[in-house]
Amino acid sequence: MNFMKTTMLLAALTALFMALGFTLGGPRGAVLALIVAAGMNLFTFWNADKIVLKMHNAVEVDAQSHPDYYGLVQNLAQRGGLPMPKVYLIDMPQPNAFATGRDPEHAAVAATTGLLSMLSRDEVEGVMAHELAHVKNRDTLIMTMVATIAGAISMLANFGMFFRGRNAGIAGLLAVLVAPFAAMIVQMAISRTREFGADRGGAEISGKPLALASALAKITDKAKQGGNPVIARNPAAAQLYIVPSGIKAMFSTHPDTGDRIAALQDIAAQMGDGTGGAIGGETVNMERAPRGSALNPHRRD
Structure with missing residues (x-):
């Protein structure tokens, strides 16, 4: 994503804030919305990663609490010439993963317990390399x-539904339109080519494009079943994952999984990956720490 595209996205989201503010409070409402939007944009720039991780109840792990998972990410970061990111674990049976952070020096990667227990080690390497x-x-x-600001716009739109006053009818109509429009902006702003680029980059870092292809097939099969509580609360979060959950293909920010797998097979042929797509091996050690430890997301302090 280049700087211009980011600027255009934030400008569009700010315009939505101002339009809703004008509907609810006239010119003063628009100015107030502009101030709030500017503050939110600045806050999100510095804190979006923290918000997303907290949204998922993600728990940070290290070499002591989860050596296999942490060591796997550490090795991949070294191969990719990247600073070591913070590593998080999400207690969720559905397999998925995402990355967050404003730059490589302030990055974090997260995987669900379902992903680490369901996939082979090679497949997990492919996913985390992606x-x-x-x-x-x-x-x-x-x-x-995008995930945090679009989610905030949706909440503001829901608030508008309960607005009372002389403009209640207009506010209600606008509120109904804002939430899906915000979702459209999310989908339009996140180019599908970004996922193809990350798939290629992940294949180069891990050296196992067919392992990533195998992982995508398994994750997609589970994603069709839905059941992700974070997406149920905030649909904008779907675009964070390696495979979005419970989202219709025409509304997805991601390319079709079949197309991604085909592209990875072409990459494998170029790289000489002769595994044939039959990825086996051990799964990453997912034994949880006892209740009360730093690893358990439901620990009691």
Whole structure:
């Protein structure tokens, strides 16, 4: 994502804030919305990663609490020539992963417990290499900013539904339109070519494009079943994941999984990856720490 595209996205989101503010409060409402939007944009730039991680109840892990998972990411970061990101674990049975952070020096990667327990080690390497490719390509800032700001617009639109006053009818109509329009902006702003780029980058970092292809097939199969509570609360979060969950193909920010797998097969042929797509091996050690430890997201302090 280049600087111009980021600027255009934030300008569009700010315009939505101002339009809703004008509808609810006239010119003063528009000015107030502009001030709030500017503050939110600045706050999101510095804190979007923290918001997204908190949204998922992600727990940071290290070499002591989860050596296999942490070591796997550490090795991939070294291969990719990247600073070591913070590593997080999400207690969720659905397999998925994402990266966040404003730049490679302030990046974090997260995987769900479902992903680490369901996939082989090679497949997990492929997935986490894909996420590190997002970091390397500096996609993560726009991903996190879009998710948090679009979610905030949706909440503001819902608030407008309950607005009372002389403009209640207009406000109600606008509120109904704003939420889906915000979702459209999310989908339009996040180019599908970004995922192809991260797939290629992940294949180069891990050296196992067919392992990533195998992982995508498995994750997509599970994603069709839905059941992601974060997306249920905030649909804008879907664009963060390596495979979005419960989103219709025509509204997805991601390319069709079949097209991604085909592209990875071409990359494998170029790289000479002769695994044939039959990826086996051990899964990453996902034994959880006892309740009360730093690893358990439901620990009691």
